[in-house]
Amino acid sequence: MLTNSRGISLILAFAISALVAAFLSLMPDTNLTILVVAWGLSFSVSYLLITITLEFLVFREIGNIYSLLEKIQKKDLFEISDKSIKSSSLSPLRKINSVINSYALARQKEIETLQKTAEFRKEFIADISHELKTPIFSAQGYIHTLLDGAIEDKQVRLKFLKRAAKSLDSLDVLVQDLLTLNQMESGVIKFIFTEFDLKLLIEEVIEELEHKASKRKIKIDFTFDHEKNYITKADHQKIYRVCQNLIYNAVKYNHDGGEVKVSLKASKTNIQVDIKDDGHGIPPDDLKRIFERFYRVEKSRNKKEGGTGLGLAIVKHILEGHQSKISVSSTVGKGSMFSFSLPLIKDKKTLERELAESKSLTP
Incomplete structure (x- = not known):
């Protein structure tokens, strides 16, 4: 009976009404009717007030706290809501409940983060094991074949050593990318920012990749406005790697006889680089993950065509280091377009032209 609010309220109401009646009995001119009425009123009012106070400010909040602690004990954190954190109340127990709830939500988020990290670690270990296995096993196979007697044949020896060297070169590229x-x-890694002509950099990259593209009769078309300036301030070496990776991928994942369009667009403050191909395209579900380490849209095809699976992840980090972002849009069967922007540095000629234009517009 004493374990609920009504039992405690009944006892306290009896005690209070008895004290009131006892106090009134000491006064002169107090009759039995007054004592009974005073006792009844004090009992009723005391019972109601104490019941409401205990029920809503104490027992209900204690029940909520017990319920929350049971969920924490059962590790059933996903049923915990943050509503109690947002609610305000004068009850100290409500505040305690809110603190416990906020602590449980923080632990829930921490557990979710740890679970994602553990899952990422498992995927990363599996991916890197797979990536390392191929060149190692390949080089190992050629070397063991030579040791088993093939080394005596000069032609076989030279061919197998070249293949082993190629596998080890691939392994070296993978390790360097990692x-x-x-x-x-x-x-x-620190970024070294210098001013350079982005147009000239892209022309160097295209010149480097033209031979590879011509083997598959892929045309690389570079368009820009000859009247505009494309001077930017960035890390030349790293931006070269970004353009090299994106244009190389546009060639690599294009179909024979396809076209890669590279364009520069200069605005008042930025230079936008667009690299578009008309190749295989990327499915919508894969677009969200193509910048992850080792993620491959088509594992079998990509494995055949080579690559470490780290290029786009490196591109993303390089551009983030330049306070820029890489964006991608793609349609399956029609191709993909990768875009990023860099700050535009206006040269003296451009500044003079803009100044002249502004003066001509001034009345």
Whole structure:
């Protein structure tokens, strides 16, 4: 009976009404009727007030706290709501409940983060094991074949050594990309910002990749406004790598006889680079993950065509280091377009022309 609000309210109401009646009995001119009425009123009012106070300010909040603690004990954190954190009340127990709830929600988010990290670690270990296995096993197979006697044949020896060297070169590229990505994420690699002509940089990249594109009869078309300036301030080496990776991918994942369109668009403050191909395209579900480490849209085809699976992840981190973002749009069967922007540095000629134009417009 004493474990609920009504039992406690009944006892306290009896005690209060008895004290009131006892106090009134000491006064002169107090008769039995007055005592009974005073006792009844004090009992009723005391019972109602104490019941409401205990029920809503104490027992209900204690029940909520017990319910919350049971969920925490059962690790059923997904049923915990943040409504109690937003609610305000004068009850100290409500505040305690709110603190416990906020603590539980914080632990829930921490657990979710740890679970995602653990899942990412598992995927990363599986991916890197798979990526390392191929060149290692390939080089190992050629070397063991030579050791088993094929080394005596000069032609076989030279061919197998070249293949083993190619596999080890691929392994070296993979390790270097991993180191580069890790150093970028940890902030070890510093960016060296200098002013250079972005148009000339892209022309160098296209010249480097034209031979590879011509083998598959893929045309690389570079368009820009000859009257405009394309001077930017960035890390030349890293932006070269960004353009190299994106244009190389546009060639690599294009169909034979396809076309890659590279365009520069200069606005008042920025230079936008668009790299478009008319190749295979990327499915919508894969667009969200193409910048993850080792993520491949078509694992079998990509594996055949080579690559470390880290290029786009490195591109993303390089551009983030330049306070820029890489964006992508794609339609399956029609191709993809990657875009990013860099700040525009106006040269003396451009500034003089703009000044002259502004003066001509001034009445």
